[in-house]
Amino acid sequence: MRRYIARQLVQLVVVIIGISILAFVILHVLGDPVLLLLPQNAGKEEFERYRKLLGLDQPIWFQYWKFASHAIQGDFGKSWYADTPAFGLVLERMPPTIYLTLAGFFVALLIALPLGILSALKQHSFVDNLCTGVAVAGQAMPIFWLGIMLIIIFAVRLRALPASGYGTWQHFVMPAFCLGAALAPITMRLVRSGVIEVMNMEYIKTARAKGVDERMVVVKHAFRNACIPVITVLGLQFGQLLGGAIITETVFAWPGVATLTVESIRNQDFPVVQCAVVLLALIIVTANVIVDLVVGLIDPRIRVST
């Protein structure tokens, strides 16, 4: 187990370094900050002065080193727009994003678990076909369009829910459903195939043979074991979930990191964009490592094989 943890941590560090390089490259190699900062009619000396001021005349590896060593201490520079540290701005917007992600995750499980189990137990029945059909359609549904259609129906027509904003539980209903609906189809299919596979195992037959109640067989024996692949894949889907949250936020004007990122892109406020990208990526990577560890804990076969 210790070796398994060590290997996970090494991988974590490598991926984080990779992400920081990516974030650095996007701003400093693809784009030229000076070109973005100064007005177009600025003179040549002006450019040179700014380049020196920002340390852009130094070799590229040194610039990266400066960026990375500051970033580790939470210093991503000042926002060009608001003139406050980018880190604080992003951190402030983090809670709504995390709440939305968790709420969406919860909704997805609420839809996917019962339907997935039901489909698996009644394989190839009408219910199963219906669920699979809805799942295939659901996977093709663009989240932002679903969000807008929900707003048109529930906020504009029925006036039942607020169209956008943040604060009360009513504000959570549509965004959480929207995000949950996006993740539910794949989760449902995973639960379904997981349960089907487990139901054919010897130990299920044994449990049945010794006369265990069918409900107990499903809940205690089948479901627990079917959870392992579901947890693994869901954990790895966390990045996608956060990506979905980004899309959902922009549709419902949710005051989270994604809305901030899009605003900052519009304002060309790159320190904030950079900081948001790195922090979001950090959360995803950490979540992935935690999932790997949890799965390794539940299922000893995994920590040996990989």
Next chain:
Amino acid sequence: MRLKWGVAAAAVMLVIVTSALLAPWIAPHDPLAVNIRHRLAPPAWMEGGELRHLLGTDQIGRDLLARVIYGGRISLVIGVSAVMLSATIGVLLGLAAGYFGGRVDWTIMTAVNVLLTFPFVLLALAVIAVLGASLTNMIIVLGVAGWPIYARVIRAETMAIRERDFVMAGRALGMSHGRIIFRQILPNLVSPIVVIATLQVAQVIVLESFLSFLGLGIQPPTPAWGNMLGEGRVYMLNSWWIAAFPGLAIFVTTLAINLMGNALRDWLDPHMKL
């Protein structure tokens, strides 16, 4: 069963592709023609709708049907070009990683892991923010960001094929690495490549629409499904159709491509795990 759905989906796709190709001839109006007197006209079947504008008009009186048909061109061009780009990069790197192994493999797979942990959306947003939005930039960004999935699958397949007898035989006969990779291994990987590429086209179309929806992709007045949806959002209080139809177009296209991809996978290789 799935095959039947796949054929139906292929037929739908054929209609979408043909209408996009023949847009100038079949579109009922010029997609850019403004007619302020007919602005916000509802679809033909609703009260106040006219047959001239089957799906109604937008906020400055442009015909929605024409714009949806033309919008398909943008989506399909970006979808197909970006996928060709990412498939090329991903397949080459996947072959290299799987065939050579060792340090090459480690480097490529680390890059794959880094890119896969990043949400695709976030990466695309960040890069577009710096490069600026244009058709070419969209294709490059979506193409370059999409390669890891190919690399991962192709690497695994290559590693399995590398151990097979015909590769051994090729090596014993003194074939070069390049010849073994492209003449012996690659032809065996056509099925997974085709399946992933098909499914990826749908992903790219959705992502492109989202970027355009945010105003960071294809810029108005050029009709793209995404920016039509974004513009329509402002008018959803009274004129729901402006946002509804472009979104429906994205949904139907994505669904058709997914169904086609699934059927293709079952048909080419039922054991394929993607």
